[in-house]
Amino acid sequence: MASIDTRTDAPQPGNEPTRFDVALVGAGLHGGLIALALLDAEPGLRLALVERDARPAGNHTWCFHLGDAPPNAGAWFERLPLIRWPGYEVAFPGFARAIDLPYCCLTSEGLATALQDAFAAHETARLITGCAVQALDAGSVTLADGRRLQASLVIDACGRSDVGRGGYQKFLGLEVELAADSGLARPLLMDACLPQGSQFRFMYVLPLAPRRLLIEDTAFARTADMDMAARRAAIHDYAAARGWVIQSVLREESGVLPMPWRGVPPAPTLPLKVGYGGGWFHPATGYSAPCALRMADLLARHWRAPYTALLCEWRRHRRQFRLGLLLNLLAFRGFAPDLMWHPFARFYRLPLATIGRFYRLQSTAVDVTRLLLGRPPRGFGSAWWRRGKTREVCP
Ligand SMILES: Cc1cc2nc3c(=O)[nH]c(=O)nc-3n(C[C@H](O)[C@H](O)[C@H](O)COP(=O)(O)OP(=O)(O)OC[C@H]3O[C@@H](n4cnc5c(N)ncnc54)[C@H](O)[C@@H]3O)c2cc1C
Structure with missing residues (x-):
C-alpha cells in the first residue's frame, strides 16, 4: 500500500502533484544522500523520492572515512547523525596497527530520520514510500499504483549492480x-x-x-x-x-x-543511473559511501545540467575503478584463500594518506606505485601453484 509523506498536512493522493523538477527512485544510501543535498541546495525544489519499502533507507550500517566527504559538502552533511571515531584498528597474524584516519557510520535509522525531517520541512518535496517504480525514462516515472510522475531530471538509485x-x-x-x-x-x-x-x-x-x-x-x-x-x-x-x-x-x-x-561502470546516460546499479562503488572495498557523498555534492551543484560534470566524474571514477579491478585480480587469482590476508596486511602498512585516498577512490600515481610495486606479499603465486597441483579450473 502506498503512503504519501509523513506530514499531517500532506495533500491526499488525489490532489498530489505529478510534475517535479527531480524524481529520484530508491531511498537507499545514494538516493537518500542525493535528496538531502538537493533539498539543502534548492529549498524550493519540487523533488519526489520514491521508495518501494514502507520506510526509507533499508537495513544497513554504512561506514566510511570522514575524509570521504567532499571538502565543501553542504550543511546537509553536517546534519547527518553520524557515530564518529578518531580511527580504527586492523589485526593480522604477526601484525597489528592503529590507523588514525577519522572513521564514522550512518545507520539506516539515522538516514531515515534525516530524510523524514528534511521532507517535512520542504513544502514542495514528496517522500513516497511503500510504492515501487515499475518503469522510468528520461522524463517520467511510473509507479506500481498507476501514477505517472513527470520530471525534468529522473535519477535511478535502485541499488543492485551487475557491473563487473x-x-x-x-x-x-x-x-x-x-x-x-x-x-x-x-x-x-x-x-x-x-x-x-x-x-x-x-x-x-x-x-x-x-x-x-x-x-x-x-x-x-x-x-x-x-x-x-x-x-x-x-x-x-x-x-x-x-x-x-x-x-x-x-x-x-x-x-x-x-x-x-572484469567490467567497468557504464558511461552516464539519461535517466541517470547512480549508486550500486550505476557502478558507483569501490570494486576492492565494496564501499559506495565515498561515491554517494561525491555524487550528492555534484548533483546539488549541477542538477539543472549535470551531464558534463558527471562525465568528468565518471572518467575519473573509471580510472580508479580499474585500479580496484587489478587489485582484486591479484588478490583473488594470485593468492590461495588461506593466504589472501597477506596483501591486506601489506596494504595496511602503507602511509595513512595512501590508505585514505585509496578508500575514497582518489589514489595518485605515487599511491598506485606504492600499491603495486615492491616485494610481492608472502603467498603471491600460491593460487597458481595450488591450482597446478589440484588441477582446479578457475571460473
Ligand atoms: C548490509 C550492507 C552493509 C554495507 N555496509 C557498507 C558500508 O559500511 N560502507 C559502504 O560504503 N558501503 C557499504 N555497503 C555497500 C553499499 O554502500 C550499499 O550497498 C549501499 O546501500 C548501496 O547504495 P544504493 O543507493 O546503490 O542502494 P541501496 O542502499 O540498496 O538503495 C536502493 C533503494 O532502492 C529501493 N528500490 C529498489 N527497487 C525499487 C523500485 N523499483 N522502486 C522504488 N524503490 C526501489 C530499495 O528498496 C532501496 O531502498 C553495504 C552493503 C550492505 C548490503
Whole structure:
C-alpha cells in the first residue's frame, strides 16, 4: 500500500502533484544522500523520492572515512547523525596497527530520520514510500499504483549492480547488547586472526556504544553462497573468545557485494543511473559511501545540467575503478584463500594518506606505485601453484 509523506498536512493522493523538477527512485544510501543535498541546495525544489519499502533507507550500517566527504559538502552533511571515531584498528597474524584516519557510520535509522525531517520541512518535496517504480525514462516515472510522475531530471538509485564479474565480499552482522562494556574504543576494521580455510575471513567490529557492538563475519570468496547459521555461530564464538557476553541480539544485517576484476561502470546516460546499479562503488572495498557523498555534492551543484560534470566524474571514477579491478585480480587469482590476508596486511602498512585516498577512490600515481610495486606479499603465486597441483579450473 502506498503512503504519501509523513506530514499531517500532506495533500491526499488525489490532489498530489505529478510534475517535479527531480524524481529520484530508491531511498537507499545514494538516493537518500542525493535528496538531502538537493533539498539543502534548492529549498524550493519540487523533488519526489520514491521508495518501494514502507520506510526509507533499508537495513544497513554504512561506514566510511570522514575524509570521504567532499571538502565543501553542504550543511546537509553536517546534519547527518553520524557515530564518529578518531580511527580504527586492523589485526593480522604477526601484525597489528592503529590507523588514525577519522572513521564514522550512518545507520539506516539515522538516514531515515534525516530524510523524514528534511521532507517535512520542504513544502514542495514528496517522500513516497511503500510504492515501487515499475518503469522510468528520461522524463517520467511510473509507479506500481498507476501514477505517472513527470520530471525534468529522473535519477535511478535502485541499488543492485551487475557491473563487473569476479569474486564476492559476503558478510553477516549481528548488532548485540553485551552484559558489560566491551572495552573497545575504536572499530576493529579487519581482525584476520581467525582460522582461514577455503575463503579469506575476518571479523569487523563496530563499537556503537559501550555495551553495543556490531560484529560482522566477513569473507572474500569466489562464490556468493553463505551459510547464515554457521556465520551466526562464528560471531557468538568470536565474542566469547574476546570475553564479551552477549545479552541479546538486537538486529541482523547481511550482504553479498561484488568484488569484480572484469567490467567497468557504464558511461552516464539519461535517466541517470547512480549508486550500486550505476557502478558507483569501490570494486576492492565494496564501499559506495565515498561515491554517494561525491555524487550528492555534484548533483546539488549541477542538477539543472549535470551531464558534463558527471562525465568528468565518471572518467575519473573509471580510472580508479580499474585500479580496484587489478587489485582484486591479484588478490583473488594470485593468492590461495588461506593466504589472501597477506596483501591486506601489506596494504595496511602503507602511509595513512595512501590508505585514505585509496578508500575514497582518489589514489595518485605515487599511491598506485606504492600499491603495486615492491616485494610481492608472502603467498603471491600460491593460487597458481595450488591450482597446478589440484588441477582446479578457475571460473
Ligand atoms: C548490509 C550492507 C552493509 C554495507 N555496509 C557498507 C558500508 O559500511 N560502507 C559502504 O560504503 N558501503 C557499504 N555497503 C555497500 C553499499 O554502500 C550499499 O550497498 C549501499 O546501500 C548501496 O547504495 P544504493 O543507493 O546503490 O542502494 P541501496 O542502499 O540498496 O538503495 C536502493 C533503494 O532502492 C529501493 N528500490 C529498489 N527497487 C525499487 C523500485 N523499483 N522502486 C522504488 N524503490 C526501489 C530499495 O528498496 C532501496 O531502498 C553495504 C552493503 C550492505 C548490503
